[in-house]
Amino acid sequence: MNKTTAAVAITRCATYSKEDLTASLKLILDEGGMMDVTDKTILLKPNLLSDAPPEKAITTRGEVVEVLIRLLYERGAKKIYAGDSPGIHTNHFIPKHSGIYDAVVNSGAQWIHFSDETVMKKIPYTYGRKLPLPAIIDEVDYVFSVAKMKTHQLMYITGSVKNLFGLVPGLHKSGSHLRYPTRESFSRLICGLYKVNRPQFSIIDGIISMEGAGPANGVPRYTGLLLGGREAPSVDTAMSVIMGVDPLTVPLLETLHKKNLTDFDRLEDIPFPLLSPSDLVIEDYKRIDQDRQTNLFNALIGPFFTRKFKFNHQKKEPRPIFIDDSCIGCGRCITICPGKALSFSSDRKISADYKKCIRCYCCHEVCPADAIEIEQRE
Ligand code: SF4
Ligand code: SF4
Numbered sequence: 001m002n003k004t005t006a007a008v009a010i011t012r013c014a015t016y017s018k019e020d021l022t023a024s025l026k027l028i029l030d031e032g033g034m035m036d037v038t039d040k041t042i043l044l045k046p047n048l049l050s051d052a053p054p055e056k057a058i059t060t061r062g063e064v065v066e067v068l069i070r071l072l073y074e075r076g077a078k079k080i081y082a083g084d085s086p087g088i089h090t091n092h093f094i095p096k097h098s099g100i101y102d103a104v105v106n107s108g109a110q111w112i113h114f115s116d117e118t119v120m121k122k123i124p125y126t127y128g129r130k131l132p133l134p135a136i137i138d139e140v141d142y143v144f145s146v147a148k149m150k151t152h153q154l155m156y157i158t159g160s161v162k163n164l165f166g167l168v169p170g171l172h173k174s175g176s177h178l179r180y181p182t183r184e185s186f187s188r189l190i191c192g193l194y195k196v197n198r199p200q201f202s203i204i205d206g207i208i209s210m211e212g213a214g215p216a217n218g219v220p221r222y223t224g225l226l227l228g229g230r231e232a233p234s235v236d237t238a239m240s241v242i243m244g245v246d247p248l249t250v251p252l253l254e255t256l257h258k259k260n261l262t263d264f265d266r267l268e269d270i271p272f273p274l275l276s277p278s279d280l281v282i283e284d285y286k287r288i289d290q291d292r293q294t295n296l297f298n299a300l301i302g303p304f305f306t307r308k309f310k311f312n313h314q315k316k317e318p319r320p321i322f323i324d325d326s327c328i329g330c331g332r333c334i335t336i337c338p339g340k341a342l343s344f345s346s347d348r349k350i351s352a353d354y355k356k357c358i359r360c361y362c363c364h365e366v367c368p369a370d371a372i373e374i375e376q377r378e
Helices: 018-031 062-074 100-106 162-167 172-179 183-196 232-242 251-258 296-300 306-314 332-336 362-366
Strands: 008-012 041-046 079-082 118-122 130-134 142-152 156-158 201-211 219-229 320-322 342-344 350-352 372-374
Touching (some): 008 018, 041 062, 041 162, 062 100, 062 201, 142 162, 219 232, 362 372
Parallel strands (some): 041 142
Antiparallel strands (some): 142 156
């Protein structure tokens, strides 16, 4: 049976000005086939890895969120919520530095704390694992993933589907890294999250994206693009092509495909009514060095045996290195580390026990001082 393949709209957007964003987002919503939102309630899930200033390109830009909210209200939406739950911040944090909170309230939407009311959901593909997810996802008519185009040390790239991991409140995310430490097992977890909560529309902010050591310590790069469509895996596939990464070498995209969670078989099946990603490939984009270790051993390692068997394999993965001169001693890396591999030494330097380190790179993601580097392999 032929699948009906949803379109992915890609357009240039020169700046984060209201005028440019309004024109480009209208195109994305129309050509990406956005559903009728009249009288609908909507949850926006921006990528708010940490409440970093917008110029660092760690978060979805507030301007994108604000213009999107205004457009959705113009099109008849009844009520719009926005929220995220970064691992390191407290339950009731307000994302002031990133500008996202102001963007949300200035445009008439409501900021929501994901940890306030949660429901336990069984996550497919995880051997029965249950995770708390914000109750609001069952209350709204539509969820929009509003992600950022970035590299990602563990997943190689992060876009619309990986953005859903932020639905898991706070430090519950760290526990998930511990149970699913390989790229393959973590991809299965994210696929499960996607299956229980498929966003009805996905938008990626690729105006200023992040290359290099993403998702938190990379370098902002002007790429001048917005992407959007009904099917998050298709939107991420297009983004991957633009970043110069073969989508089927990205474990998450590969797993989505294997689990029949994509609505296309080949890139050629996806309609691109505006720009085609093949014409937008950024050859010199600074990508994450890929480890093609996908094999039967990795694929079969489940949560039961991971701690025991994983370490030999993980020793080959790049490890986080702690730069004493840059460290401000905030302790965020220690708090978030799922392997309990980090501690302060007596002179308050970070001490790492690499036998416990599962190479999840959460420490690297949350460090506010660029004091953690990922060791490059020879
Ligand atoms: S030290 Fe960093 S990479 Fe290693 S387990 Fe802890 S958070 Fe993950
Ligand atoms: S390495 Fe980074 S996150 Fe860890 S204590 Fe130092 S500044 Fe904080």
